[in-house]
Amino acid sequence: MSLGIDMVPMKTCSFNCIFCQLGCAPKTIVVRDEYVPLGEIADEFRDWLAHSASASYITLGGSGEPTLHSGIGKLIDLIHGLSSIKVAVLTNGSLLTDEDVRLSLCKADLVKVSFSAFDDESLRKINSPDVGIEFNSYYNGILDFRRSFKGEMWLEVFIVQGVNDKQSEVSKIAKMAIKIGADRIQLNTVVRPPANEGVKPVSHEQMLELVKLFGSTAEIIADQQVMTGLGKRGIDESEIVAMAKRHPIRALDVCALYGCTEDEASGKLVALVEQGVLSRHLASGTCYYKVMDQK
Numbered sequence: 251m252s253l254g255i256d257m258v259p260m261k262t263c264s265f266n267c268i269f270c271q272l273g274c275a276p277k278t279i280v281v282r283d284e285y286v287p288l289g290e291i292a293d294e295f296r297d298w299l300a301h302s303a304s305a306s307y308i309t310l311g312g313s314g315e316p317t318l319h320s321g322i323g324k325l326i327d328l329i330h331g332l333s334s335i336k337v338a339v340l341t342n343g344s345l346l347t348d349e350d351v352r353l354s355l356c357k358a359d360l361v362k363v364s365f366s367a368f369d370d371e372s373l374r375k376i377n378s379p380d381v382g383i384e385f386n387s388y389y390n391g392i393l394d395f396r397r398s399f400k401g402e403m404w405l406e407v408f409i410v411q412g413v414n415d416k417q418s419e420v421s422k423i424a425k426m427a428i429k430i431g432a433d434r435i436q437l438n439t440v441v442r443p444p445a446n447e448g449v450k451p452v453s454h455e456q457m458l459e460l461v462k463l464f465g466s467t468a469e470i471i472a473d474q475q476v477m478t479g480l481g482k483r484g485i486d487e488s489e490i491v492a493m494a495k496r497h498p499i500r501a502l503d504v505c506a507l508y509g510c511t512e513d514e515a516s517g518k519l520v521a522l523v524e525q526g527v528l529s530r531h532l533a534s535g536t537c538y539y540k541v542m543d544q545k
């Protein structure tokens with residue numbers, strides 16, 4: 251159970267990954283700034299603590315690259331100062347070349363880094379990074395971070411059909427991933443609707459073969475991404491819409507969040523489609539719902 255904190259406006263990111271569920275961004279961003287005032291985040295967090303504080307992790311990530319927020323280290327200190335809840339950061343790793351980012355993330359309890367390429371060309375194909383980002387420094391930044399970070403580090407490797415799924419390509423990614431020495435390596439593929447509709451998942455059978463290349467700490471996480479909530483409670487439409495704004499959701503996610511049946515969840519989602527609030531998208535044989543103005 252995790253409380254997500256979005257630290258940057260929607261799709262503020264140094265990458266423009268082809269599999270991104272937030273859609274395509276008009277441009278990539280590498281400038282660090284206080285995109286959302288730290289005081290506002292702190293006030294919301296204090297309010298949440300006072301009302302419903304129940305989570306095993308506070309997760310910094312969500313709508314873009316959280317290390318672009320210049321106050322991420324201060325926010326981690328603030329969360330640790332106000333609560334005993336652990337802090338996780340989801341990052342694409344591209345800013346780990348910056349010492350201030352590395353020092354800030356060293357304050358977290360868990361850092362999960364995306365790592366799906368093995369050279370400049372593969373990085374361009376799968377992650378479409380900002381023009382100033384090149385593979386060797388990106389990789390060395392991750393290695394430097396691992397050396398100084400004492401917490402738990404996970405890597406997420408995203409495999410896309412026809413882009414980085416050849417055995418020879420995945421072997422190179424695996425060799426580099428193993429050298430990083432993460433505590434856990436998670437293999438994922440296209441499950442939620444991606445930025446580019448032509449982007450396809452690899453089969454489960456292929457994932458089972460590929461995961462063997464990454465050694466004993468590796469696991470497949472595709473198909474496991476069900477949000478979990480607090481058990482049976484009333485379905486809150488505004489909460490569903492707020493979630494669908496951040497990423498596409500399924501009836502199963504609504505079930506897990508409210509402890510309702512799949513029929514109840516689907517009924518609510520279909521009603522929101524009929525009201526013109528949500529739209530339906532099919533991906534990997536599963537129906538996902540997004541807010542209407544999202545591409």
Ligand code: SF4
Nearest residue numbers: 263265266267270342
């Ligand atoms: S998947 Fe993550 S790293 Fe890639 S573009 Fe989307 S927000 Fe950025």
